[in-house]
Amino acid sequence: MSTIKPSLAKGTRDFSPSEMVKRNHIFDTIKTVFRKYGYAEIQTPAMENLSTLTGKYGDEGDKLIFKILNSGDYLSKANTTHLDAKDSNGLISSISEKALRYDLTVPFARYVVMHQNDIALPFKRFQVQPVWRADRPQKGRYREFYQCDVDVVGSDSLLNEAEFVLIYQEALSNLGMTDFTIKINNRKILSGIAEVIGKPELIIDMTVAIDKLDKIGFDGVTKELIERGFTAQDIELLKPVILLEGNNDSKLSSLKQVLAQSETGLKGIAEIETVFEYVKALLSASSVKHPDLELDITLARGLNYYTGCIFEVKTNEAAMGSIGGGGRYDDLTGMFGLKGLTGVGISFGADRIYDVMHELNLFPETTAAGTRVLISNFDDAAARYALPLLQKLREADIASELYPSSAKLKKQMGYADAKAIPYVVLIGSDEMDSGLLTLKDMQSGTQQKLSPDGIISFLTGE
Amino acid sequence: MSTIKPSLAKGTRDFSPSEMVKRNHIFDTIKTVFRKYGYAEIQTPAMENLSTLTGKYGDEGDKLIFKILNSGDYLSKANTTHLDAKDSNGLISSISEKALRYDLTVPFARYVVMHQNDIALPFKRFQVQPVWRADRPQKGRYREFYQCDVDVVGSDSLLNEAEFVLIYQEALSNLGMTDFTIKINNRKILSGIAEVIGKPELIIDMTVAIDKLDKIGFDGVTKELIERGFTAQDIELLKPVILLEGNNDSKLSSLKQVLAQSETGLKGIAEIETVFEYVKALLSASSVKHPDLELDITLARGLNYYTGCIFEVKTNEAAMGSIGGGGRYDDLTGMFGLKGLTGVGISFGADRIYDVMHELNLFPETTAAGTRVLISNFDDAAARYALPLLQKLREADIASELYPSSAKLKKQMGYADAKAIPYVVLIGSDEMDSGLLTLKDMQSGTQQKLSPDGIISFLTGE
Numbered sequence: 001m002s003t004i005k006p007s008l009a010k011g012t013r014d015f016s017p018s019e020m021v022k023r024n025h026i027f028d029t030i031k032t033v034f035r036k037y038g039y040a041e042i043q044t045p046a047m048e049n050l051s052t053l054t055g056k057y058g059d060e061g062d063k064l065i066f067k068i069l070n071s072g073d074y075l076s077k078a079n080t081t082h083l084d085a086k087d088s089n090g091l092i093s094s095i096s097e098k099a100l101r102y103d104l105t106v107p108f109a110r111y112v113v114m115h116q117n118d119i120a121l122p123f124k125r126f127q128v129q130p131v132w133r134a135d136r137p138q139k140g141r142y143r144e145f146y147q148c149d150v151d152v153v154g155s156d157s158l159l160n161e162a163e164f165v166l167i168y169q170e171a172l173s174n175l176g177m178t179d180f181t182i183k184i185n186n187r188k189i190l191s192g193i194a195e196v197i198g199k200p201e202l203i204i205d206m207t208v209a210i211d212k213l214d215k216i217g218f219d220g221v222t223k224e225l226i227e228r229g230f231t232a233q234d235i236e237l238l239k240p241v242i243l244l245e246g247n248n249d250s251k252l253s254s255l256k257q258v259l260a261q262s263e264t265g266l267k268g269i270a271e272i273e274t275v276f277e278y279v280k281a282l283l284s285a286s287s288v289k290h291p292d293l294e295l296d297i298t299l300a301r302g303l304n305y306y307t308g309c310i311f312e313v314k315t316n317e318a319a320m321g322s323i324g325g326g327g328r329y330d331d332l333t334g335m336f337g338l339k340g341l342t343g344v345g346i347s348f349g350a351d352r353i354y355d356v357m358h359e360l361n362l363f364p365e366t367t368a369a370g371t372r373v374l375i376s377n378f379d380d381a382a383a384r385y386a387l388p389l390l391q392k393l394r395e396a397d398i399a400s401e402l403y404p405s406s407a408k409l410k411k412q413m414g415y416a417d418a419k420a421i422p423y424v425v426l427i428g429s430d431e432m433d434s435g436l437l438t439l440k441d442m443q444s445g446t447q448q449k450l451s452p453d454g455i456i457s458f459l460t461g462e
Numbered sequence: 463m464s465t466i467k468p469s470l471a472k473g474t475r476d477f478s479p480s481e482m483v484k485r486n487h488i489f490d491t492i493k494t495v496f497r498k499y500g501y502a503e504i505q506t507p508a509m510e511n512l513s514t515l516t517g518k519y520g521d522e523g524d525k526l527i528f529k530i531l532n533s534g535d536y537l538s539k540a541n542t543t544h545l546d547a548k549d550s551n552g553l554i555s556s557i558s559e560k561a562l563r564y565d566l567t568v569p570f571a572r573y574v575v576m577h578q579n580d581i582a583l584p585f586k587r588f589q590v591q592p593v594w595r596a597d598r599p600q601k602g603r604y605r606e607f608y609q610c611d612v613d614v615v616g617s618d619s620l621l622n623e624a625e626f627v628l629i630y631q632e633a634l635s636n637l638g639m640t641d642f643t644i645k646i647n648n649r650k651i652l653s654g655i656a657e658v659i660g661k662p663e664l665i666i667d668m669t670v671a672i673d674k675l676d677k678i679g680f681d682g683v684t685k686e687l688i689e690r691g692f693t694a695q696d697i698e699l700l701k702p703v704i705l706l707e708g709n710n711d712s713k714l715s716s717l718k719q720v721l722a723q724s725e726t727g728l729k730g731i732a733e734i735e736t737v738f739e740y741v742k743a744l745l746s747a748s749s750v751k752h753p754d755l756e757l758d759i760t761l762a763r764g765l766n767y768y769t770g771c772i773f774e775v776k777t778n779e780a781a782m783g784s785i786g787g788g789g790r791y792d793d794l795t796g797m798f799g800l801k802g803l804t805g806v807g808i809s810f811g812a813d814r815i816y817d818v819m820h821e822l823n824l825f826p827e828t829t830a831a832g833t834r835v836l837i838s839n840f841d842d843a844a845a846r847y848a849l850p851l852l853q854k855l856r857e858a859d860i861a862s863e864l865y866p867s868s869a870k871l872k873k874q875m876g877y878a879d880a881k882a883i884p885y886v887v888l889i890g891s892d893e894m895d896s897g898l899l900t901l902k903d904m905q906s907g908t909q910q911k912l913s914p915d916g917i918i919s920f921l922t923g924e
Contacts, residue, residue, distance in 0.1 A: 120880030
């Protein structure tokens, strides 16, 4: 076995104890909210059959899926035509049967279809697991990262959409964020606009161009729209849409005029209005702050995919892209042959939320999660004296350690500092003689003499 | 996109909501104990560089590592000699740079070496993550399964070994197990025995043969020892070891006689005695049951690896192999060039523990983890009436749902049953008129009329 200098696979990360405490805080906070809204956790395997994943994410997505090499003599079953032609892409299906999941949505769809006889519809599930993508790593983009998805399948009620708004509001507030905007749009509104100007096929070009208003102004947007195939007449019709501003009510009333002739567009407006109403009704007797919920008709994430409401959340406290998003997709499970099941869901961008919380210093004091008491170890007699106390501390649910070997005080204190242990119990010959041990508060530096039971009472606050 | 019948990759599993509740119960219980003993969580990536893993698990192990195919035009860098010869094994290193982790120990060693300047020694970590092995799947053996490892590196104190005994005792007791045996052995005792009979190279053959005493009796063991290269004289020396019985004290005193001339062997005995003493001292002032701790000199798991104490836990309540094991390895990080760091650790077999708990019906009532209240939805007016109550229930930390669309009572009750929701609030026109809602206990079938606040008080027990 030759010695190699160890390194991480490109784009992957280790998480240290202090990072894990913070990550668990984020995941636990979000999961608690999911459960309160009636969502239950599932998990799916990291490895899926390659055929389950291929063709679901477009050609570019397919390239980013990590494929797993078949075990054993995989070349014996390799397609010889592809092999001789050194056709890397063509060869994949004959030497790789499995792949790492690319997101949590496709595995969820597979889950629903495979377990359709065991689940009660509507099926409300959340899933917090890593996914893998062979993207070029860069700041904030990793090849392994966690997704936190919450979806309901089998219910077309807009109550679900309204509850997702409140889930964002509650989870992000519980994490300490105070200023964030939940943007909402509806695919049907975008379809209606494209329909009204007679260019349904240019819906994406239209949305991309309008989205740039802030950066390039109305003239810039006009120029881009013309480049993308719109006429001056189209732009005249689009003008109220491009310049849409004001509060949600005024935006909706402008849109109603533009979309007066589009059944689809009016349906999209009605859906948004219903979501707004549900949110208002839910909070009508509550003291919870009404979410900053904003209709943004330039919001188009995953447009090919979504069929109804579309969500995205942005923090206004830090420079950061979206920290969450989602929407409704009318045919979630069709790809696996189960037609007519509608789904709607959102996800939280855990890595970005972590970065925002770090920047805003929103993580709570983490010492509570780690060891609370270190008992010193100056010699074997003191260590043996300490053992019953160590057990008692743990029986009182106080996370505790005895320094495992005799060592200089400085070294032991350094260990307590490195682990941010808030209390050290010092046991020397005086302490053993008197039965009164020295409890040192590492933050303040103060010391007091207490019996073993006194230490436990002090630490449990009894 | 063609429709395919979805299936799981061979040897992998989905976990349903009810399974997740049970699995989380196991993981949370074990993690809580780890933390109480001063261990902190880390996580490492699923993908490691293939060079980090290769050569650590023997030739058989290397074959069971799942390799990840390089992205892009991987054949352009493939070794042409291996390719032309269709040498599957030889080709791997030129078309695969990454692999899925095979266990948590090698990634932990890598972590310690890479982060050696950031961690305080002794470094006490736990890690609960899946691992992947290309084993042939069979009952109870999966290609993806979780390991729960707890290790300390950088401390040779036997206090660590004693604490691992208590960690097993506490975690398994907290899971509801009442009858399990923690077996302990020491590599130095086995080395001493092999040394005394002058056959140090046959240490594994000796251990394997002695281990069969229960099944094949003394004559059988003798026969097997002779087949494996031992002489009649050796067996005469081994006889007290093969027939070792009685309690730990009597076993230790027999072994002391056999090993009187072996310094290594006596050191192994002393180590075991110290662990026993520490366990006794820790529990000397406690009412916690003393663990069923048994010296078993046939215990040899991972013998090539361990250098000191060896552990294994067996339940006596169900027919099941070991549900945990571990030991000390004197040179954990040497494979990555950091010499002289000793480590000791144990792990819990979560899948087997799950099966034992299932068989013994040890899982607690799980309803507390899911939705507690379903509010019925008979029409739009009733649904809107319910929305403020729904919000209030959640603000009182009561996991609640409103059935998302109007449906027949039977369907809604079926949904509550399928999700094991214990309470249903029925809201019809009578209820809306009077303001007194019907709260139905789904277990007993009893109903009572309560105000919204009354429902919350009832459910929070205030």
